[in-house]
Amino acid sequence: MIKVALIGNPNVGKTTLFNKLTGLHQKIGNYPGVTVDKKVGFFNHEAQYQLTDLPGTYSLYPSSQDEEVVFNILTDSQHPDHPDKVIVILDASQLRRGLLLFHQVQDLGFPVLLVLNMMDEAKKKGIHIELDRLMLKLSVEVVAANVRKGIGLSQIKEKLIHINTSLARRSFNPDHSYGKALDDFRVLYGIKNHYLAWAHLVNKQSPLMQNDAQLRGFLRKHFLIPKRLQTKEILMRYACIEKDLSDILHEQGGYSSRSERIDRWVTHPFWGYLIFFSILFFIFQGVYTWAEIPKSFIEDSFSIFQEWMHHHFPEGPINIFLSQGLIPGLSAIVLFIPQIVILFFFLLLMEESGYIGRVVFLMDRWMRPFGLNGKSVMPLISGVACAIPAVMSARNIENPRDRLITILVTPLMTCSARLPVYTLMIALVIPDKYWMGFQLKGLVLMIMYFLGVLAALCTAMVFNKLLRRPYKSYLIMEMPSYKWPIFKHILLSLWIRLHSFLWHSGKIIMAVSIILWVLSSFGPDEVFFYHRQETVTDSHPIKDFSDPLERSYLGIIGKGIEPVLKPLGYDWKIGIGLLSSLAAREVFVSTMASVYSIGSTSSNSHLEEKMKTATRANGQPVYDLATGGSLMIFYAFAMQCMSTLTVVRRETKSWKWPIVQFFFMTGMAYLGAFAFYKIFS
C-alpha cells in the first residue's frame, strides 16, 4: 500500500479531487488528541493507494489546530500517516501562493506530483502558464487539470506511479547568516534534511520542540526568533517564485467581472442583507413545508411496518421489544433525515456556488462582540430548524475555538422540536387576547424565538471570556468567484454527512430510546407490557400506556425527582414528560397524552382539555401561567435532546463538551424556570 497525502490551499478543489479519486471508498476517522477529521480513502491504479486528505493550509507552519496536523504528519517520519508521496494541488489562477506551499513540501524531500487545478478558469482570466518550462524549473511532474469536470484525473493516477525522488531537487538554502546555526541544530537533534531542521526551528508548536529548555537556549545563543525566521522564509520564497515565474506565467485581467457585478449587489451594505435574509426566509419555508411530507410518510410507513411486525411475529417479549422498543427508536433516527437533507442541500448549494463567503463577509462584524465570527452565522441560523445539521455545519469554521463556542451555543436556538411544546403550553396558559393590536399567543411564540437567540449570543459571550485562546482570532478569507454548482458533488457531500449522522449518532439515539422504553415498560411489581394497547399512532418510543406508567420504573423515577421539580411548579407527571423527552423534545407532547390517558395523540384538542382541567391537591389548576411559562422557559434552555448531544460528541471528539453543555443548559433552564415560577405564582 502506497501512502499518499493530498495537500493544498483551502478552496482549490482538494476535497473534490479526493472524492473523485476515491469515490465512496473513504472513511472518516480521528487524529489522536485533536478534534480534526481524518479523511482517508483508497484507490487502485496498478498499485494500491491510501490517500489522506490533509486539512487545507497556506503553508507548513500552522496557525490552527487543523494545520498542526499537516505539520506533524509531514515532518514526523514515525507518524503512522507519514506519506510516501505527496500530491500538491493548487489553483492555477493563484500559482504563486500555491507554489509557496509546494516548495515547502518539496524541500522536505517528498516525491511530489503537482496538480494545477482550474486550468480553464485561469485561461478565461487571461492567465497562461508554460507547463513544460514550469516542470523543468521546479523539477516536478505537473498535471494540468480541472478536477470538478473530471479532466486530468487519469493523468494524475498515471503519473503518481512514476514520481520518485530521482528528479534533481533544489534544496532550501537560507541566508548564509543562518548556516552555522542550522548546522549546529541539525547535529544537536540529528536531523539530516536542512529544511526539516529549519521547519522545526520556526514552528513553535512543533512536538519536537515543546517545553524544551535546550531549544530555548539554542535560540538565544544564535539570536534567533522563530517568527522572524518564518517571515524571512516567506519573503525569500516569494522573491524566488516571482523570479522563476517571470517567463513562465503570462497574465492579464484579474478578478472576474461577472463576480464583481454580482458582488456589487450581494455585498452591498443594504441590498446584501436584504438578499441574505430573503434567501434564509426561502430556506426555512422549504425546511418547514417540504420536510413535512417525507416526515409523515416515514411516520406512516414505520407504523405500518410496526403493525405488520406485531401481527406476524410470535407473541411474546421479543415481539413487544421489536415493535415497541426497537422500531420506534429506529424511526426516531430516520425522522431527522428530511430536515437534515433539505437544510444541508441548501447549505452545500451556498457553499458550492461561493455565496457562503459573502455571508461570512456581511455577518462577521455583527458576530464579533459575542466571540463568534462570520462563519458562525450559518450554524446558528440552521439551529432554528434543527440543531443536528447545524452543529455538523460548524465544521466550516477553521478556528477551533470559535467553532467550539458555536457548537456549544447552537442548541439554544429555538429548534423545530420545541415548537410542539410551545404550542401546547401557549394554548393552555396564554389567553386568547390582543395586546396593542397583536395577537398575544403569536407574540409569546415570537418572544420564545428571541429568547433562544438572546440566550445563544449571551452564552457565547460567556464562553468567549472563559475559554483560552490558543491562536489569535483574525479573519482572512478568500472570496471565491461565483461558480455554477455541480449537483453530483452536492449529493456526494450530502451522503457523506448523512452517513456520518446515521452511523455515529444513530447508535446512541437507538440505545437511549430502548432504555426509555424499558424503563417505561417494566416496573418492580410486574411485567405489564402485555397489557399495553397496541394502537400505533406515531413513532415515539413511549406511547399509550395508561395506568401502568405510574408503576413503571420511569414513573417511579418521575415521582422520585418530584421534590426537585416542585420549586419549578411541576408535578411528577410533568417530570415523566421531561425525562422521556430527553430522547427528543417533541416526545413531551405524546408522553403527556399517555399520562393523561388519551388513546390517541393525534387529537391535541383532547389533550388540551384534559390538561386544562387537571388540578393540584388544593383544587388550583396545574397549568396556570406560572407553571406553563416556567415549562416553556425550561424547554427554551434545557438540553433535552440526546441526538444533539451525540452529534456534539462526534464533532468535538470527546464527551467533555456534551457533558458541559448538558449541565450548563439544564442549569440555566432550572434557574430560569425557577425564577419565572417564583415571580408569577
Add this chain to the structure above:
Amino acid sequence: MEQHDFPAILSELKKGQKAIISGFSNAEMPARFFEMGILPGVELEMLFKAAFCDPLCISYGKARCCLALRKAEAQRVLIVPVPKNECDKSCPYRES
C-alpha cells in the same frame, strides 16, 4: 514632510482606489498574511466594504485575488496610494 510622505493605511483606502503596500506598522501581523502574498511592493485595490467599513474586501497582486480581512488587520498595512492614471507623475505620493 509628514503631510505628504506619511503613508496611509489600508483601512482608509476608498472603494475603487488602488495602492501599493509599503510596509507594516509595528504591531505584530499574523504570518498568514505574508503567506497569502500580502507583501511590501504588492499592488492592491479596495473592492468593497461591509457596514462600518469592517470587514473589507481587496484584490491584490498580479493574480488579482479577492480577499476579505478585518479592519484591525487592515489598519496595520501601510500603503502608498497609486493615482488612478498610472502615468500621472504629478502625484505627490510618487516623490518618495
